[in-house]
Amino acid sequence: MKRGVDDLALFGGPEAFMQTLYVGRPNIGDRARFFDRLDWALDNQWLTNGGPLVREFEERVAEVAGVRNCIATCNATAALQLLVRAADLSGEVIMPSLTFAATAHAVRWLGLDPVFCDIDPATGCMDPKLVQELVTPRTTAIFGVHLWGRPCAVDELEKVAADNGLKLFFDAAHALGCTHDGRRVGGFGNAEVFSFHATKVVNAFEGGAIVTDDDGLARRVRALHNFGFSHEGVPEEAGTNAKMSEAAAAMGLTSLDAFETAIARNLENYECYRAEFAELAGVTVVGFDKRQRNNYQYVIVEIDEQVTGIHRDLLLEVLRAENVVGQRYFSPACHQRPPYRDAVRAPLPHTEWLADRVLALPTGTTVSREDIRRVSDIVQIAAGNGAQVTSRWLQREQRTA
Numbered sequence: 001m002k003r004g005v006d007d008l009a010l011f012g013g014p015e016a017f018m019q020t021l022y023v024g025r026p027n028i029g030d031r032a033r034f035f036d037r038l039d040w041a042l043d044n045q046w047l048t049n050g051g052p053l054v055r056e057f058e059e060r061v062a063e064v065a066g067v068r069n070c071i072a073t074c075n076a077t078a079a080l081q082l083l084v085r086a087a088d089l090s091g092e093v094i095m096p097s098l099t100f101a102a103t104a105h106a107v108r109w110l111g112l113d114p115v116f117c118d119i120d121p122a123t124g125c126m127d128p129k130l131v132q133e134l135v136t137p138r139t140t141a142i143f144g145v146h147l148w149g150r151p152c153a154v155d156e157l158e159k160v161a162a163d164n165g166l167k168l169f170f171d172a173a174h175a176l177g178c179t180h181d182g183r184r185v186g187g188f189g190n191a192e193v194f195s196f197h198a199t200k201v202v203n204a205f206e207g208g209a210i211v212t213d214d215d216g217l218a219r220r221v222r223a224l225h226n227f228g229f230s231h232e233g234v235p236e237e238a239g240t241n242a243k244m245s246e247a248a249a250a251m252g253l254t255s256l257d258a259f260e261t262a263i264a265r266n267l268e269n270y271e272c273y274r275a276e277f278a279e280l281a282g283v284t285v286v287g288f289d290k291r292q293r294n295n296y297q298y299v300i301v302e303i304d305e306q307v308t309g310i311h312r313d314l315l316l317e318v319l320r321a322e323n324v325v326g327q328r329y330f331s332p333a334c335h336q337r338p339p340y341r342d343a344v345r346a347p348l349p350h351t352e353w354l355a356d357r358v359l360a361l362p363t364g365t366t367v368s369r370e371d372i373r374r375v376s377d378i379v380q381i382a383a384g385n386g387a388q389v390t391s392r393w394l395q396r397e398q399r400t401a
């Protein structure tokens with residue numbers, strides 16, 4: 001156990017972890033069951049193109065989301081792009097900048113302009129009051145993002161969309177199994193998109209899904225994700241290939257089998273971090289509304305440099321030296337990155353403020369209570385002695401410069 005700043009690995013102390021601790025380790029579930037499913041696909045010699053495993057995965061995801069239609073895809077980025085095409089979007093799409101680059105990329109890749117809206121600092125999600133101000137004659141849609149699984153201000157966004165005749169989609173990459181006002185994420189807006197990337201609470205190696213109660217939209221998305229083929233196998237319009245494979249669905253189903261176990265473990269970890277940091281000034285674990293269901297896949301802490309004397313980035317270095325790899329989800333924000341620096345329509349002060357202080361810490365089924373205790377010890381030493389850590393690090397940097 002580390003007792004003080006001298007024990008930090010950044011300053012020559014022993015590393016706290018022999019094996020690196022990561023954010024986003026996959027929730028794999030029962031390996032034997034996965035191989036059974038894979039064997040079954042191989043025995044049947046049916047590997048893709050809407051096979052039985054993908055169909056089962058779609059049914060189960062639709063059930064989790066409480067919607068009629070689910071179209072599984074190769075990843076969520078492709079799913080977002082399919083929505084842009086299927087809904088005939090053009091011009092501008094309003095979205096938050098505090099998101100993974102894929103939300104903006106999906107739109108830009110198809111020649112549309114993302115327009116970034118500031119967030120409500122209390123939730124990290126887009127501030128619906130500011131969305132209205134960004135609507136122009138070129139706007140065709142709003143993309144909300146349920147950041148870290150915390151649902152957007154759905155009702156307010158639905159109103160802005162309706163008032164302006166805009167489509168409303170949600171990037172729900174983080175929000176499988178979450179609820180808002182007791183309603184399940186999946187059924188909001190015109191459609192929502194889940195990600196089943198390896199790092200998500202349910203993974204299909206890589207994967208995504210579009211969920212919607214709009215049967216017409218679902219039909220079009222289903223055709224477009226399979227080269228634009230109709231039921232009869234005739235290409236009716238220019239589509240793409242964004243299908244999920246049977247191997248991916250085998251993983252997705254197996255990971256889904258373990259979904260409740262993963263959530264329970266994530267919740268335990270989240271509560272453990274909250275208890276560890278309860279008394280630590282300037283380090284706040286981002287909270288969730290306990291009346292709602294969440295998957296707790298992301299443990300996000302806000303580091304207040306004014307209070308702790310240490311910046312989030314240096315804390316990341318401190319942790320990395322101990323073999324703990326945290327993540328800056330999501331910093332820099334999209335508009336602070338090269339592809340989008342020229343795309344800023346209005347100031348984004350709350351986005352920049354939050355992006356500068358958020359840090360995702362390791363959680364998931366592979367992270368134990370003891371791991372969390374040791375990660376928390378490191379954070380407590382570094383943030384509890386922030387000014388000293390910062391000045392020692394600056395002196396060292398100057399010496400090596």
Ligand code: T4K
Pocket residue numbers: 022023024025026075076077078099100102103145171173174195196197198199207208325327329
């Ligand atoms: N919208 C939002 C809001 C999103 O967050 C994402 C994706 C998307 C859309 C697009 O979804 P997809 O098209 O990917 O389905 C990762 C993921 O690649 C990305 O899917 C995810 N969001 C984003 C939040 O995280 P990176 O650049 O952080 O990945 P990487 O390789 O640095 O890995 C992150 C951590 O996960 C590391 O600590 C290591 C660990 N890891 C990673 C992989 C791939 C594992 O333990 N095992 C693994 O197999 O983007």
